[in-house]
Amino acid sequence: MEFVTVLADKQVKIGEDVTLRCETNTDKLTATWEKKGQKLCCVEGKHKTGKIGTTFFLEIKNAEIGDEGNYTLTIKSNSESTSCSAMVTVELKEWRTVQWKQHPMISALKGFKISSVDVRELRFLLHGPVGAGKSSIINSIKTIFEGHQYINCLTASALTGESFTTKFEKFNVGNVPFTFYDVMGLEEEEHKGMHPDDIKSVLKGHVPNNYTFKARAPIDEDNRHYILNPTLNDKIHCLVSVIAADKVTLMKDEVIQKMRTIRAAASKLGIPQVVFMTRVDEVCLMTQQDMTKIYKSKKIKEKMTECSNRLGVTMNCIFPVKNYHEETKPSEKLNCLMLEAFTQIVHSADDFVQKNSHKEKNVE
Template identity: 50%
Template sequence: MVNTLKAFKIRNDEVKELNLLLCGQIGAGKSSIINTINSILEGQISVGYQGNLESSVSQTLKFHKRQVGNAKDGFLPLVLNDTMGLEIDQSKGVHTDDIITALKGHTKNGYTFDPKTPIDENSPHYRENPSLSDRMHCLVYVIPADKISIMEDKVFKKMKKVRDAAYRMDLPHVILMTKVDETCTLTNKNLRHVYNSKKIKDKMLECQSALGVKMNCIFPVKNYHEECDINENVNCLMLHAFTRIVRWADDYVDKYSNN
């Protein structure tokens, strides 16, 4: 799967990078996903994006394009776009309109999120006429398995607003369900049991019920967070998800290449 990713080429020559947008509650593991994917590709633990683990507020304050790969081994034609975390309070966390605007390709890299006032056409970081290359090509919700049962309805309401916008754009959207090792004793002991775990299956069903995402688009994963060495079981779960996300994003670009 690593070789497949490293050899990947976008079918549409006009689009140089596939844009994948990460969206989720504070502490869900969005930035850790970026570190995990780069760790897998580099073959060693990457800590490129670090935050304050004890913080109860979002560590991502700007709209960041995170390239996949590195300067030494080469970058893949894939970009993970990190966003500020969603919060219960309407005046805190990323504004849903900012996520929707980013999906449509209007938001330039480096835009600073304002929880109370979303970006508008007067902002220097607003792109007036986005091309297919500027748009997001897949929406990736990041939901922690150990918290989904206690997540507030207000957070899901925000996610559903983003989901509805993605539906209207015919945009593929998936769920990376993180922290599966902290949710199930069986999975904690051995990640290979993740798809045999009734508890993990129940959490996937909760995700499906909350956001209406198909079960084959919900992927249980674990991020690197305390490990010092690469683990093949962690890698396989993430690669299983990521290779499919990339394929679906490429399908989207190919479908709308003439629009």
């Protein structure tokens, strides 16, 4: 008793029918269907199971969101049994659109002019847990604008749990007036990883480039490197929280609380905030196979909702992205997803600069 062919994964749009089938080497078998590890309760007019010769099948009519899941067929003969499984993915109606042509977005960003003549560059701070993909985001954006794979910004492995970033590092992007700052990742233990007080000081512009952070000794006014009277050029113009889609459920409450504390500090300063949700391909097979279906994915929307609930960020400020990781050649779809998110933070940062530039002039 064995399978000649096994169940195959299926993708279906809402309202369409889907059939799972496989073939065995004998017809003298009993069969049981399960969904998500539980016996499938067949509904009249919705499900139909059967066998034609040695082929077993399951038909699902008029697919709905609730039909998505892992289906398992177990066949038995006497005391022996064996199983095979397949994933049914239901495409949602597209709930956010993306421009899947990179050149218009790249051209617009290359020609972007900052609202205030007093600000040389828009400054973005990336923060989040170790291994979330902060440094990889910088590598990916520099790869897009510089036309070749950029790997000079060292990245932490999600497996080691250790951050390569120990300094307040500045990374320019090609010939455009945008600068990213990378900091040590957040960790659950109080005296490990980046201290929230240091990030608050970064936001306010008190920390100079290449400053080496000390987990147990946040920078303060007594430190000789401390910038006492920062200008708008020294401050952060947009805070980007980075969370891995496949890790959001597993993130410790202590790390979430640190991120919430940092966000509260940014809110008090009026600094705009967004979330880049990385590693989307690790949580959704449909997205992994076709990046253009990312906003048709139930799984991606679930992860964004969970991220929104845990961090207290609205859904329209969360951007699912994929970094360059295994790829060695450019991917326009990957680039477009990142460029959509990047364009949003550029405009958010520029709005902040424009507003606060007027404030500084009024003070003067």
